[in-house]
Amino acid sequence: MFGLLLAAGLTAAPAAIPAGTYTYTATLDGQAVGTSTLTVTTAGATTQIDEHVTGAVSGSEASASDTLVLGADLSPISYELNASQDGSPLRDSARVGAATATVTNVHGRVQTFTLPSGAKHFIVSDFGLFSGLLALPAQMRAWNDAPVLVVIPELGRSGTLAPDSPSGAQRPSGVPSADLPIVFTGEAPFTIWYDPATNLPDFIDVTAQGLTVTRQR
16 A cells, blocks of 8 residues: 655654645546545644545545544544445544554454554555545654554555665656655555655655555645
């Protein structure tokens, strides 16, 4: 599914996600497949990301709303998804503690995941949703690019995720010259180009799947 140079981490803005409303569009093999609008708010030490997504793939209409709540160190605390696909409701959720995450998938199955050796943080991300990816650059900077365990509530699955060297990343056309890349390899390689002044993603390239996500300014 979807490292930073040490010098960049030392000189760029603090790891945070600025409050505001942001819109992203997704294309699959060059065809528009969805639009995501995300609103980031802060309350005390927590950051909340509320997302609304609409789109269609292969004629299947879908819409979804999800909420991701992050703690003071940007670790996830909770996640809720309410969606509809061709008129059928879909729901999933996650509750995350220091060492375990309890996930309820779209079929109602409850599972518990434990941090593996070498990982100190969870991230939460569902396919077709963007809230988890919006937070990822800030999280990686806050956690010094340490490996994480990503949980996918939709599927009730998990996997280890760690950034790779960004040295070979090729800047796509239209990506601002100041943006930095975070490169992830593995079964589903992807690259996030983000603004180091805000930690906001500008472009996500999921090459293996022909998927791109672009921030609308």
